[in-house]
Amino acid sequence: MEPASLGDVSTPGRVAAVGEGIGLDELALAARNHGLPLEALRYEVTPPGLHYVLVHYDIPAAEEAAWRLTVGGRVRTPLTLDPAALRALPAVTRRVTMECAGNGRARLSPRPVSQPWLVEAVGTADWTGVPLSTVLAMAGVERDAVEAVFTGADHGVERGVEQDYQRSLPLPVATGEDPRVLIAYAMNGLPLPPQHGYPLRLVVPGWYGMAHVKWLRDITLVDTPFTGFQQAVAYRYRQSPDEQGEAVGRIAPRALMIPPGFPDFMSRVRVVRPGPVPLEGRAWSGYGAVARVEVSGDGGRTWTEAEVAPRARRELAWQAWRCPWTATPGTHVLLARATDTEGRTQPLEQPWNRGGFANNLPQQVTVLCC
Amino acid sequence: MEPASLGDVSTPGRVAAVGEGIGLDELALAARNHGLPLEALRYEVTPPGLHYVLVHYDIPAAEEAAWRLTVGGRVRTPLTLDPAALRALPAVTRRVTMECAGNGRARLSPRPVSQPWLVEAVGTADWTGVPLSTVLAMAGVERDAVEAVFTGADHGVERGVEQDYQRSLPLPVATGEDPRVLIAYAMNGLPLPPQHGYPLRLVVPGWYGMAHVKWLRDITLVDTPFTGFQQAVAYRYRQSPDEQGEAVGRIAPRALMIPPGFPDFMSRVRVVRPGPVPLEGRAWSGYGAVARVEVSGDGGRTWTEAEVAPRARRELAWQAWRCPWTATPGTHVLLARATDTEGRTQPLEQPWNRGGFANNLPQQVTVLCC
Numbered sequence: 001m002e003p004a005s006l007g008d009v010s011t012p013g014r015v016a017a018v019g020e021g022i023g024l025d026e027l028a029l030a031a032r033n034h035g036l037p038l039e040a041l042r043y044e045v046t047p048p049g050l051h052y053v054l055v056h057y058d059i060p061a062a063e064e065a066a067w068r069l070t071v072g073g074r075v076r077t078p079l080t081l082d083p084a085a086l087r088a089l090p091a092v093t094r095r096v097t098m099e100c101a102g103n104g105r106a107r108l109s110p111r112p113v114s115q116p117w118l119v120e121a122v123g124t125a126d127w128t129g130v131p132l133s134t135v136l137a138m139a140g141v142e143r144d145a146v147e148a149v150f151t152g153a154d155h156g157v158e159r160g161v162e163q164d165y166q167r168s169l170p171l172p173v174a175t176g177e178d179p180r181v182l183i184a185y186a187m188n189g190l191p192l193p194p195q196h197g198y199p200l201r202l203v204v205p206g207w208y209g210m211a212h213v214k215w216l217r218d219i220t221l222v223d224t225p226f227t228g229f230q231q232a233v234a235y236r237y238r239q240s241p242d243e244q245g246e247a248v249g250r251i252a253p254r255a256l257m258i259p260p261g262f263p264d265f266m267s268r269v270r271v272v273r274p275g276p277v278p279l280e281g282r283a284w285s286g287y288g289a290v291a292r293v294e295v296s297g298d299g300g301r302t303w304t305e306a307e308v309a310p311r312a313r314r315e316l317a318w319q320a321w322r323c324p325w326t327a328t329p330g331t332h333v334l335l336a337r338a339t340d341t342e343g344r345t346q347p348l349e350q351p352w353n354r355g356g357f358a359n360n361l362p363q364q365v366t367v368l369c370c
Numbered sequence: 371m372e373p374a375s376l377g378d379v380s381t382p383g384r385v386a387a388v389g390e391g392i393g394l395d396e397l398a399l400a401a402r403n404h405g406l407p408l409e410a411l412r413y414e415v416t417p418p419g420l421h422y423v424l425v426h427y428d429i430p431a432a433e434e435a436a437w438r439l440t441v442g443g444r445v446r447t448p449l450t451l452d453p454a455a456l457r458a459l460p461a462v463t464r465r466v467t468m469e470c471a472g473n474g475r476a477r478l479s480p481r482p483v484s485q486p487w488l489v490e491a492v493g494t495a496d497w498t499g500v501p502l503s504t505v506l507a508m509a510g511v512e513r514d515a516v517e518a519v520f521t522g523a524d525h526g527v528e529r530g531v532e533q534d535y536q537r538s539l540p541l542p543v544a545t546g547e548d549p550r551v552l553i554a555y556a557m558n559g560l561p562l563p564p565q566h567g568y569p570l571r572l573v574v575p576g577w578y579g580m581a582h583v584k585w586l587r588d589i590t591l592v593d594t595p596f597t598g599f600q601q602a603v604a605y606r607y608r609q610s611p612d613e614q615g616e617a618v619g620r621i622a623p624r625a626l627m628i629p630p631g632f633p634d635f636m637s638r639v640r641v642v643r644p645g646p647v648p649l650e651g652r653a654w655s656g657y658g659a660v661a662r663v664e665v666s667g668d669g670g671r672t673w674t675e676a677e678v679a680p681r682a683r684r685e686l687a688w689q690a691w692r693c694p695w696t697a698t699p700g701t702h703v704l705l706a707r708a709t710d711t712e713g714r715t716q717p718l719e720q721p722w723n724r725g726g727f728a729n730n731l732p733q734q735v736t737v738l739c740c
Contacts, residue, residue, distance in 0.1 A: 004699070004700055004701070004738075004740065005738075005740060006634075006641065006738070006740065008738075009634050009637050009639040009641075009736075009738050010634040010635075010636070010637065010639075011636070011637075020391060021390060021391015021392050021393060022391055022392035022393070022394070022396070022397050023391060023392070024392070024476070024488070025636055025637055025638070026392070026397075027392050027396075027397075027400060027476060027486055027488065028488055028638050029636075029638075030397060030400035030401055031400055031404060031405040031486075031487065031488055031490050032404070032405065032407045032408075032490070033404075034401060034402070034403075034404030034423075035401040035402065037402045037425065037428070037429060037565070038402075039428040039429055040429060040564070040565075042431060047563060047564050047565075048418050048419050048563060049418050049419030049420075049421075049423075049563050049565060049566075050419075050563075050564070050565060051419075053404075053419075055407065056635050057632060057633050057635065058407070058409040058629075058632065058633060059407060059409055059410060061412060106394070106397060113636075114636070116397055116401075117401065118394070118397065118398055118401055120401050120402070155632050156632045156633050156634065156635055157632070157633070157634040157635065157641055158634070158635040158636070159635075159636075162641075193417060193418060193419050193420075194410070194417050194420070195407070195410075195417075195419060195420060196419075259428075262427060262428065262525050262526045262527070263427050263428060263526050263527070264376075264379050264380040264526065264527040264528070265380075265426050265427065265526055265527065265528040265529075266380070266381070266395055266399075266483075266484070266528070266529075267379050267380065267381075267395055268395070268398050268399075269379040269380075271376065271379075271527060271532075329374070330374060331374070366379075368374075368375075368376070368378075368379050370374065370375060370376065
């Protein structure tokens with residue numbers, strides 16, 4: 001009980017034994033970083049305080065007046081901008097559905113030990129900011145730049161590596177139109193809350209949350225691919241620890257159902273009365289619009305097509321769906337499954353990977369009709 | 371796997387076996403109901419979205435225009451009030467520190483299986499509303515009334531009992547000045563967020579959170595003590611299940627420390643450099659002002675008195691404390707312990723009870739100095 005080095009307190013990632021209960025370390029992360037209560041899927045735009053939160057280290061103390069965003073590296077004109085200067089530039093507002101790459105992790109067996117999400121790590125907000133391409137054009141990106149590296153103010157240790165949180169984007173993504181990356185300073189018309197990146201953050205519509213660097217303080221253009229921890233070690237799809245793995249990027253398709261009826265406090269089983277029970281929810285994909293949502297009332301044996309609202313043009317936000325259902329006495333397991341316009345669909349077997357990323361196995365809602 | 375009655379899905383409370391890991395049911399509650407990230411103790415008033423949340427069932431959908439608060443039972447003049455009518459009455463704003471009765475539950479061994487809080491189920495807000503005594507005076511409470519029963523709009527099942535969330539207060543508490551109970555409609559100057567009780571809730575300064583009925587829709591004055599589930603079954607201090615137990619009420623004293631330095635992502639061990647490390651935090655008690663905070667840098671072997679800010683008059687809100695500390699290389703376990711003006715202090719042995727309430731064993735912060 002007397003560790004003396006970082007390596008003693010900051011150990012490599014591990015996978016729990018099959019059937020191993022959630023640990024107090026995982027619980028501490030669950031208590032700090034909350035999900036969207038599923039009844040709040042009824043709000044098109046997630047109310048303040050209900051949007052999921054994932055803070056790797058601590059929410060940094062920040063004062064807007066003292067905040068600076070530097071742009072440097074492979075640029076002609078290095079910049080130092082304050083939030084006021086950014087707000088003076090032409091602004092853009094986009095409705096974006098954001099999801100944590102680790103959503104679904106705690107439903108995997110065996111369970112990768114990290115932030116133990118079930119299905120609730122999602123939210124939708126209207127983000128206002130300056131297109132990243134505008135700021136990069138001001139700096140004048142050199143021809144040999146291949147990526148932009150984004151550094152946040154949050155500092156900590158992870159798997160033995162002390163770091164500021166950093167992620168990069170390939171240059172075509174950073175400057176492109178699909179998605180249009182923003183340096184955001186407002187969420188739903190108000191300054192960013194502390195836990196959502198105050199005063200500045202990146203927003204990369206269609207990508208998982210790790211890309212949307214919070215408490216953004218530096219952008220550096222580089223001429224070789226970035227190999228920092230969060231890029232080369234953490235957010236990779238791997239089966240075994242020694243693989244380089246594939247980079248985690250765009251959000252895999254998912255549908256979520258607003259749990260019908262009313263809940264049991266402890267089990268979260270839903271109770272409904274016999275008769276018509278309209279089912280509703282939201283669906284999204286980072287690859288394109290949702291083309292289809294199917295709903296099962298019998299644990300996945302049979303499926304019915306739901307009615308899906310079209311996606312608003314130029315938004316990468318979830319689409320509402322609804323499906324009539326009739327409840328008969330007994331227990332039923334309801335599922336919803338999304339397919340996007342590229343044909344990507346939610347799998348019916350768990351898509352296990354060592355980091356526990358992108359587990360978009362369909363949500364299961366247990367309903368007691370009595 | 372085919373339950374057909376409420377009793378199958380809504381089982382009695384239980385205590386986990388010693389060493390039993392957290393279950394997926396506890397995890398689902400942790401993901402829905404979040405705590406205050408401890409670095410956010412730096413804010414005197416907790417920013418929106420960071421104040422702890424405990425929703426027993428679901429956040430009800432509510433529209434202020436349609437909302438009515440009825441006052442009836444043992445009164446001369448039953449009332450039906452809408453939020454606009456309440457806002458027209460003389461308003462009061464009070465800064466209140468609120469804590470969940472179950473804070474600390476998951477640190478108990480053996481662990482009562484319920485919402486698995488560690489130490490973070492707390493927040494401080496400025497609540498604005500009408501004194502309950504004003505509304506009760508308008509209704510004219512009959513002489514034989516002994517309690518006021520408060521009913522919220524949240525409906526669910528708990529330990530086999532289907533219910534709207536209901537709690538009562540003895541009449542002297544309901545109409546008294548210490549604390550002054552409010553029917554609140556604003557939090558930090560804005561309408562209540564959905565998860566904090568929109569559009570109306572009770573605020574009972576100094577009492578644990580279960581008393582502060584959210585989504586308040588009815589007040590009924592009764593001539594016999596209320597024996598509803600949340601009053602007679604749930605929130606009681608018991609050692610064994612068959613005891614009637616003592617009612618949970620006022621908040622036991624607690625000090626929390628802002629974890630110093632920076633964290634390891636997974637273990638939440640703190641890392642500091644050798645030298646002076648000022649320690650700071652907040653302390654509170656529902657019974658009175660905090661008289662003393664003591665801090666230990668050696669796992670509780672020796673204690674130093676911290677400097678404690680006085681409590682603002684007429685507020686039942688936490689008080690800031692600070693204590694200098696010098697970090698030397700190695701691992702240290704830091705503790706903070708509060709004592710209030712009534713002499714109540716945090717215990718050094720866990721105060722076990724079957725419901726897992728009021729476990730105010732001092733927080734332990736593990737710090738690696740290197």
